[in-house]
Amino acid sequence: MQTTHRPVISATGLFTPPESISNAELVASFNTYVEQHNTAHAEAIAAGEVAALEPSSTEFIEKASGIKARHVMAKAPVLDPEVMAPRWDERPDEDLSVLAEIGVAAARDALGRAGRDAADVDAVLCAASNMQRPYPAMAIEIQQALGIDGFGFDMNVACSSATFGIQTAADYIRAGNARSVLVVSPEITSGHLNWRDRDSHFIFGDVATAVLVEDAALAPAAHWDILGTRLKTVFSNNIRNNFGFLNRAHPDSADAPDKLFVQEGRKVFKEVVPMVAQMIVDEADRLEIDPQGLRRLWLHQANAGMNRLIAQRVLGHEANEDESPTVLDTYGNTSSAGSIIAFHLHSGDLAPGDTGLICSFGAGYSAGTVFVRKAG
Numbered sequence: 024m025q026t027t028h029r030p031v032i033s034a035t036g037l038f039t040p041p042e043s044i045s046n047a048e049l050v051a052s053f054n055t056y057v058e059q060h061n062t063a064h065a066e067a068i069a070a071g072e073v074a075a076l077e078p079s080s081t082e083f084i085e086k087a088s089g090i091k092a093r094h095v096m097a098k099a100p101v102l103d104p105e106v107m108a109p110r111w112d113e114r115p116d117e118d119l120s121v122l123a124e125i126g127v128a129a130a131r132d133a134l135g136r137a138g139r140d141a142a143d144v145d146a147v148l149c150a151a152s153n154m155q156r157p158y159p160a161m162a163i164e165i166q167q168a169l170g171i172d173g174f175g176f177d178m179n180v181a182c183s184s185a186t187f188g189i190q191t192a193a194d195y196i197r198a199g200n201a202r203s204v205l206v207v208s209p210e211i212t213s214g215h216l217n218w219r220d221r222d223s224h225f226i227f228g229d230v231a232t233a234v235l236v237e238d239a240a241l242a243p244a245a246h247w248d249i250l251g252t253r254l255k256t257v258f259s260n261n262i263r264n265n266f267g268f269l270n271r272a273h274p275d276s277a278d279a280p281d282k283l284f285v286q287e288g289r290k291v292f293k294e295v296v297p298m299v300a301q302m303i304v305d306e307a308d309r310l311e312i313d314p315q316g317l318r319r320l321w322l323h324q325a326n327a328g329m330n331r332l333i334a335q336r337v338l339g340h341e342a343n344e345d346e347s348p349t350v351l352d353t354y355g356n357t358s359s360a361g362s363i364i365a366f367h368l369h370s371g372d373l374a375p376g377d378t379g380l381i382c383s384f385g386a387g388y389s390a391g392t393v394f395v396r397k398a399g
């Protein structure tokens with residue numbers, strides 16, 4: 024069978040949970056929790072022993088982040104001030120796990136769009152920041168559910184998992200170790216979000232995406248050539264999640280807030296914007312692409328202000344929605360899936376020859392760039 028060792032994106036897939044929470048609904052629930060907490064602790068608050076909680080506001084959320092709503096796998100328990108977490112029945116080991124299920128849905132969407140039979144796929148990478156368990160790998164469960172004969176493994180590079188997955192898949196194609204690789208990013212972020220934390224309760228949403236990376240010889244006529252991929256990590260404590268099995272070694276703090284998502288949002292904003300803008304410009308230079316000539320940027324979807332600044336530095340002018348589309352307004356931050364959702368929903372209108380950039384950034388810090396050109 025012919026092989027070019029040239030990786031392309033054959034198709035992408037998306038699974039969006041049907042339920043969505045608006046800022047108004049989220050803030051009403053949060054503020055009820057705050058009132059209940061402050062009433063229950065009124066005496067201790069008056070005595071200065073307990074700090075009163077402050078209410079959240081829809082105006083703040085939209086202004087600070089650009090987020091207006093987010094999809095979730097289980098809306099009612101998240102909005103219940105007594106629960107404020109996702110809830111569903113635990114599934115027996117024989118059943119497909121919930122994270123694999125939404126990954127499979129996104130993968131099937133991608134395979135269908137590429138006209139590809141699962142039997143033609145060689146490998147599955149589950150590239151995500153919210154794994155349901157350490158093992159067996161989510162990727163192997165997804166592989167089994169799809170009927171893929173090959174191999175799979177999980178990789179977690181937080182919000183950059185999908186771009187790291189795309190480079191890994193592209194490297195398998197370049198090396199000839201695989202011809203068709205699914206990069207699946209199921210993100211049930213509602214599990215790691217502290218819905219009781221005013222600073223971050225509005226940030227995340229649930230979703231799953233899939234990217235089919237293939238050898239050009241195998242790909243459908245309508246595909247995206249991968250011009251180059253670049254990865255970067257720089258250690259930072261500013262986005263952290265200390266959840267893990269070693270929490271058992273210090274049970275007193277096993278449920279402390281740092282076992283969920285915590286961040287220094289301001290510092291992240293300030294440090295990541297210049298790092299990513301520079302990385303994009305340097306990589307464009309290496310690939311001999313004029314960054315100002317990029318037709319579209321599909322940026323990580325964490326904060327509208329960050330994307331505005333990064334796009335401005337790359338394109339040399341303030342980007343409009345056509346040049347740098349936003350999906351975080353309705354999806355929230357979906358961790359590694361964000362830039363892939365943007366690409367999936369906003370790439371169909373580009374013309375053959377158009378060049379664009381998929382770019383992620385987040386905890387680690389980690390960042391990844393995938394420059395693509397529409398074939399045809």
Ligand code: COA
Nearest residue numbers: 079080083087088182221222288289291292325326385386
């Ligand atoms: N409702 C109302 N006010 C709130 C609030 C809420 N939910 N949360 C915080 N505030 C208040 C703060 O108390 C603070 O008040 P003060 O000025 O009186 O002290 C003020 O709003 C500003 O808070 P700050 O945390 O500095 O907000 P911000 O402008 O930095 O926005 C983020 C917060 C998280 C939206 C923003 O920092 C961000 O998106 N950063 C990047 C995050 C990111 O990309 N993370 C990657 C994750 S993968």
